Amino acid sequence: MRKGVDFRKVLEYGSGCRKTKNTERREAAWQQDLTFMAARPHFAASVQSKKGRLYAVIQVKKDGTTKPVWRTLGLPEGANKTNVNKAFREVVAQYEQEYWENLEREGRPPSDIPVYRYLVEFLKRVEPELQKNTIVSYRGMINGKIRRYFEARPHLTVGNLKPKDIEGFYQKLFGDGVVANTVIHYHALLRRAFQQAFKDELIDANPFDRVGRPRKNKFHGENYTQEELLTLLNLARGDVIYPAILLAGAMGLRRSEALGVRWSRIDWEKRTVLLDTKIVEYRENGKKVVEPVEEMKNKSSRRTLPLPDPVYEMLTLKREHQSTYQKMFKGSYNRQYLDFVCVNQLGELLRPSYVTGHFHELLEKYGLRHIRFHDLRHTFASLLINQDVPLINVSNFLGHSDLSTTANIYAHLDKASKQASADVISGMFQESKVESEPDTSEKKT
Known part of the structure; x- marks a missing residue:
């Protein structure tokens, strides 16, 4: 009989810890972490047990139907929660990569591809035309703040990203202390990637065309005499x-x-x-x-x-x-x-x-x-x-x-x-002085 994994058993026995008053909070946090990783527009995943072994069960949405795909985590029921979490993330990430690679081989336009995943594929595509230091810079932005922000919002895809979503990302960057000039680099990368999506007919318009470019900080260096x-x-x-x-x-x-x-x-x-x-x-x-x-x-x-x-x-x-x-x-x-x-x-x-x-x-x-x-x-x-x-x-x-x-x-x-220039203008007016206007005010008699 298929059943969901017993999180209490994992927490109490798998980790070797006794149950405390924080157990429920820890259970909820772990389940939320797993849900964060698994929630995707094109599939959802959860940890389930079968015959004493743990699996990632991925519910794949395709052509209007949902099909479960079972992938083993290679762990027994009751395994340490950290190991389960790590294995679950790796299995889901591997499946997602296979999912998009299969779509690409089929020639299907993946407009529902998550933003982060699309940027990873975009970078692979444009790497041959970029300088090495630019590739390293792009990779750092994509696998850093872009990944953390958009993986926490898996409902945002290439096909449904709106200007308000983009502005929300910029606000997060500014809130993290990122300077305007660096935010401009993020804007340039994202706009370029979505322009490619527009050319590939994945989207009807580039949403970044409707978002104002962050204003650059004016900086005046210190000059020597x-x-x-x-x-x-x-x-x-x-x-x-x-x-x-x-x-x-x-x-x-x-x-x-x-x-x-x-x-x-x-x-x-x-x-x-x-x-x-x-x-x-x-x-x-x-x-x-x-x-x-x-x-x-x-x-x-x-x-x-x-x-x-x-x-x-x-x-x-x-x-x-x-x-x-x-x-x-x-x-x-x-x-x-x-x-x-x-x-x-x-x-x-x-x-x-x-x-x-x-x-x-x-x-x-x-x-x-x-x-x-x-x-x-x-x-x-x-x-x-x-x-x-x-x-x-x-x-x-x-x-x-x-x-x-x-x-x-x-x-x-x-x-x-x-x-x-000011001296020249002053000289021009001195050569042809404008006479004062006559005083037309009434004089008292």
């Missing part, structure tokens, strides 16, 4: 990250761009460098991975820039030093990255996280005002703007996708130009 920048460069000369500091402060390169500068991209006669490689860092299987990627942030980021004299001189010396280190360390020298400027004495690529951390150590060591490494790029831009360099020229140097990006970021720094 010209004197502060020169002081930093003089003190950091000879340090392993000095080339990266100079490339950021004297050319406005992003950290990933500075670390990706290659010898083969330098035209020594024309004194130019082609920026077409960046260094990315991500964690995979618990290990940090650093690798060059020949794909820039946007089309404008791939650019050829002139080399200022200090940078040209630094590169000349750096090339000589690398040649010396290769002879000095011989077989210990890493020859995989011979084409890269920013390497250590053993020829290893500098990790972006190391550059950031070591930069802060340098500022602390020399008692310099604290700024972020990225603020060197802002310093470069602000110095140019305040020297009346046209904004379009600054934008091209920085590799921004459009002029508005530069204007939005640096308009508040352009004090000199603004004052110059």
Whole structure:
């Protein structure tokens, strides 16, 4: 005779604990946990016993009918509740994966697929066209907060997700202390995934088109003055990250761009460098991975820039030093990255996280005002703007996708130009002063 598992027996005997006044509360919590895992729009599951063994009984809804599927948990009746819970989750998750894989093989549009499950499949589909660090970022978002939120709401599917549900997720993120800029990353991922669902005709419209994009936090970095920048460069000369500091402060390169500068991209006669490689860092299987990627942030980021004299001189010396280190360390020298400027004495690529951390150590060591490494790029831009360099020229140097990006970021720094404009306007009115209007008020007699 089939019967539901006796939760009291599991709690009292399976765990080896005596019954207490909290038993009923613990029973209810466990049953709720199992129900949370099992409740799905396309099937429901429960733990049942049969001939002294425990099973996950999955009631599958398909073509208007419901069919029970029995899957063993591999445990006897009365087993420890933690083991039962773990086995139940694993069996249900495995069945769910098989369920969707079968639907895909049948070519059936699974519009009732749960949001989390769809995102897992979406990521598998788009992985070949993504950079590795982007894949790691997407995977973290999907298997982290997205999974926890939507698995707790299994009734939400690709086909029935509404704008209010999306806004509820964003509110939860903000409530957890997630900053607006990070919420924007979640929005971009989810909108892209649902746009694919729309293209695949799983849904009639993308619900994210009806949800406002979270507003980005406006952040203005701390810029160094010209004197502060020169002081930093003089003190950091000879340090392993000095080339990266100079490339950021004297050319406005992003950290990933500075670390990706290659010898083969330098035209020594024309004194130019082609920026077409960046260094990315991500964690995979618990290990940090650093690798060059020949794909820039946007089309404008791939650019050829002139080399200022200090940078040209630094590169000349750096090339000589690398040649010396290769002879000095011989077989210990890493020859995989011979084409890269920013390497250590053993020829290893500098990790972006190391550059950031070591930069802060340098500022602390020399008692310099604290700024972020990225603020060197802002310093470069602000110095140019305040020297009346046209904004379009600054934008091209920085590799921004459009002029508005530069204007939005640096308009508040352009004090000199603004004052110059005001002086011009004042001069115009002084040349043709407007006469005062005649006094038409009645005079007392």
